[in-house]
Amino acid sequence: MTLIRSVSLRRILDSRGNPTVEADVLTESGGFGRAAAPSGASTGEYEAIELPTGEAIAAARQHAVPRLVGEVHAGNQRDVDAALHGSDGTDDFSIIGANSAVAISMAAAKAGADVLGAPLFQHLGGTFRGDSFPVPLGNVVGGGEHAKEATHIQEFLAAPIGAPSVSEAVFANAAVHERIGELLDERGVPAGKGDEGAWAPAVDDATAFEIVAQATEDVADDVGFDIGVGLDVAASELYDPEDEVYRYGDVERTPAEQVDYMADLVDEYDLAYVEDPVEENDFDGFADLTERVGDRTVLCGDDLFVTNVERLQRGIDEGAGNAILVKPNQIGTLSDAVDAVELATRNGLDAVVSHRSGETEDATIAHLAVATNAPFIKTGTVGGERTAKLNELIRIAEDAV
Ligand SMILES: O=C(O)[C@@H](CO)OP(=O)(O)O
């Protein structure tokens, strides 16, 4: 019924104005799915390979499409993703590109759901999913690789952990974003926005903490539930492997000092969430920090784990982190992303389904988060490519998809 009739690939724009891969999958019975690959700026060293768009499309047309059309059922996601792996033959999608692979994988899932007449989250997660929702972590101030001349820490996140519904959480994050705009204005600090729509003021990290803490408190008072503060430090981008130091402008920290600094920040700001507090090869430092503060905050590996079950298993064995960031394009298929969530969940780690800094209107990750019962989703606060996912969560909660 869901046998794939055609796969079309094209070059479309992402939110940074760069080209990316979009895939259309059509089934014999008329089911249709369309999806597009996102793209990172602060990419991890161990991510699956994103090829230049034209190359990825040509390679996928040559190697993957013939293995899918007339061969594989879109409703069987494992078969679709196995065909993608089989057509590539490497363990990092360096032949067809993880950008082509993920676009096809997600488009096939949507085509499968379309044939079934079921919402995507239900096709992926089953009929008992759809009652619990992830807490949206909203990027409200940022710098690093997402905005030059702004903060050293890449993302300051609003974490509306006490919100009674996903809709109230989404609106609370937007209110924090707006309040920060006012606070910056009051201080006379001009601010543009970074790649993900967060404010990108030229202030130091300490000032950003002050402003974000005040804004989350103000909005929490208004809405009547708890809003915590989270961070994506993206520490690999601050780390100089030659000198073995983290550089925050003129301030340098050794790996041991970096762990101390992160532990101090967790206590000083009662941080609800910290992503990539140390660089991507430092499992020991991550484990040390987890031992020290893992009982009171979510310590999430992004560049550390790259949605890869082998790296995640190492983290589990070594006690490095208590959460994993899940980005389908880091690993190339939905099946691999779901495997990472399931391994994490079985071992008591939280899954945080995530966007990339370069995005499209594609809202697959909203469905993936609901389908896998992920406790968190990180997908920005404002801007059309971010609200595409946030609004989809609101629709899923209302049974309106
Ligand atoms: O580091 C991250 O978590 C992401 C998304 O916020 O950024 P990028 O897509 O640039 O890797």
Ligand SMILES: [Mg+2]
């Ligand atoms: Mg990150």
